[in-house]
Structures are given as structure tokens and as C-alpha cells.
Amino acid sequence: xxxxxxxxDEAVHLEKIKxxxxxxxxxxxxxxLEIECFISAEALLLRVREEGYEPDLLLMDIYLRKExxxxxxxxxxxxxxxxxxxxxxxxxxxxxxxxRVQAVQYLVKPVDEEELFQLLDRVLxxxxxxxxxxxxxxxxxxxxxxxxxxxxxxxxxxxxxxxHLTDGEEVLLNMTMTEIFGMLSEYPEFVKVGASYIVNMExxxxxxxxKLVMDTEMSIHLPRGSYQPLxxxxxKYYCEKR
Numbered sequence: 001x002x003x004x005x006x007x008x009d010e011a012v013h014l015e016k017i018k019x020x021x022x023x024x025x026x027x028x029x030x031x032x033l034e035i036e037c038f039i040s041a042e043a044l045l046l047r048v049r050e051e052g053y054e055p056d057l058l059l060m061d062i063y064l065r066k067e068x069x070x071x072x073x074x075x076x077x078x079x080x081x082x083x084x085x086x087x088x089x090x091x092x093x094x095x096x097x098x099x100r101v102q103a104v105q106y107l108v109k110p111v112d113e114e115e116l117f118q119l120l121d122r123v124l125x126x127x128x129x130x131x132x133x134x135x136x137x138x139x140x141x142x143x144x145x146x147x148x149x150x151x152x153x154x155x156x157x158x159x160x161x162x163x164h165l166t167d168g169e170e171v172l173l174n175m176t177m178t179e180i181f182g183m184l185s186e187y188p189e190f191v192k193v194g195a196s197y198i199v200n201m202e203x204x205x206x207x208x209x210x211k212l213v214m215d216t217e218m219s220i221h222l223p224r225g226s227y228q229p230l231x232x233x234x235x236k237y238y239c240e241k242r
Contacts, residue, residue: 002031002124005055007038007072008088009065013109014039017059017088020113024120031124040064041072048079052142055083056127057120059107062089084123135183137163138174146171148187152203152214154180156196166203166216188240191233194223199230201237 004021008014014037025033036055038044041064047053058076062069073085090109105119133148150165156177163171163180173180181198184190189202197220199212206213209227213219222230 001034002057002127003034003036003055004057004059005036005038005044005053005083006059007041007044007064007069008059008061009039010061011039013061013088017111017116020111020116021120023113024117027117041069045072045075048076048081054081057123058083058085060085060087062087084127086119086123137171137180137183140172140174144171148184149202151184151190151200152216152218153200153220154198155220164216164218168216188237191230191237193220193230194226196223201234204234207231207234 006014006017006021008017018035018037021033021035025031038047041060044058044060058073060069060073064072069087069089073087076083076085086105086107088107088109088111107116107119134145135148135151137144137146146163146165150167152164152166154161154163154173154177157172161173161175161177161180163173165171177195177198181190181192184198189200191199191201193199193212199214199220203214203216204212205215207230209222211219211221212230
């Protein structure tokens with residue numbers, strides 16, 4: 001499932017793009033789209049601000065009546081939005097400004113269906129690859145998307161588990177260690193250490209029979225009997241990596 005937002009204050013153009021997206025979905029049977037339409041930048045920004053809405057792809061008209069599309073995109077970026085933005089426009093006068101808000105492309109009106117479909121193929125494939133390095137985790141009261149590369153280790157904390165991230169952030173998860181490892185086991189850098197820890201071997205800087213030290217300067221005292229299998233995993237991982 002990919003979420004696509006369309007923001008255009010002209011209903012005719014909005015419906016035309018939506019119809020094209022629905023046709024694209026019919027032709028790409030392996031691609032499911034959730035399409036939402038916004039008739040103003042204000043409505044889109046409100047949804048993002050209040051509900052944390054973050055579509056995979058945003059198709060936005062540059063020349064909105066009440067707010068310049070690039071200004072809206074700039075505000076989205078300031079709120080932390082990582083959506084891929086494509087501007088729909090009748091002019092290419094604002095290419096430099098679009099670059100500054102990390103827009104991926106322009107589409108010039110009237111939008112050509114073949115050009116849009118080629119763009120969707122590329123953008124959604126990039127989103128698919130990006131998703132492979134993220135986990136959606138149940139935290140306190142909400143779902144959070146966490147980059148796999150940010151995870152240093154997880155430790156059991158009774159009914160809730162604690163995940164330690166590279167920037168020092170600690171996230172409490174309403175999940176079992178079995179559930180967490182089920183999500184991380186497909187990534188070769190993660191190893192289970194005893195029943196209480198899941199460790200990202202990329203961040204190990206020192207390992208002995210008593211403890212391992214992470215490059216975040218945190219250390220883990222190894223559970224009884226865990227050193228030998230961990231040592232084997234560690235060396236196997238680095239040998240295969242090379």
C-alpha cells in the first residue's frame with residue numbers, strides 16, 4: 001500500500017490526476033494506492049500537523065490561490081515530512097526553488113499519462129526500497145517508523161521493551177522481544193543475545209566473555225552462555241560482509 005496525496009485548488013485538474021492514478025493502479029495489479037485529494041495547501045498542512053499524515057508521494061500544484069506550492073512544501077519539510085514531492089505546474093520558472101525543498105520532479109500541465117506513469121514507476125520503486133530499511137513499531141499510544149540503521153540494541157523491560165537508537169533516544173515498545181526479533185531477523189546485522197537483548201553488530205566495538213561495548217559508549221553485560229554463539233555470529237557476519 002502506497003499513499004498518494006494530490007493538492008490542487010482546481011477541481012478539474014484534481015479529478016483528472018486522480019483518474020490517472022486509478023488507471024495506473026488497475027494496470028499495475030501489484031500496486032495498491034491510497035489516494036487522498038486536497039483542494040488547498042491549508043487542508044493538507046492541517047492534516048499533517050494534527051494527524052502526522054505523511055504520504056509516500058505528494059503531487060502538488062505550484063500555483064495555488066491562497067498559498068504558493070513551494071511555500072507549502074517548505075513548511076512540510078520544516079515539520080519533518082519525508083514525502084516525495086512532485087510539482088504540477090504550467091511554468092518551469094521555479095526550478096531552483098523546487099530543488100531547495102527536495103522536489104523529485106516537475107510535471108507540466110496538461111499532465112501526460114505516460115509521463116506520469118513512468119514517474120510513478122520510479123518513485124514508488126524508490127519508496128519500496130526505502131521501506132525495506134524501516135520498521136513500523138507500536139510505541140506508547142501510536143505507531144512509529146524507525147530506520148533500521150538507527151537501532152543500536154533492544155533490551156527486555158518486562159511487558160514493554162526498550163529500543164536504544166544512535167542519537168541516544170530510547171523508545172518504549174508495546175511489543176514482545178519475539179515480535180521485535182521477528183521483524184529484525186531478516187537483517188543480517190541483528191543477533192539475539194540471550195533472551196533479553198537484540199543487538200546490531202554494526203555498532204559493536206569491543207566484545208569479551210563478560211560484556212560487549214557499543215560505539216555509543218553503552219555496554220551490555222552478557223547473559224550466561226551467550227558469549228560463544230555471539231562471537232561466532234559476529235565473526236561470521238563480518239567475514240560474509242567482506
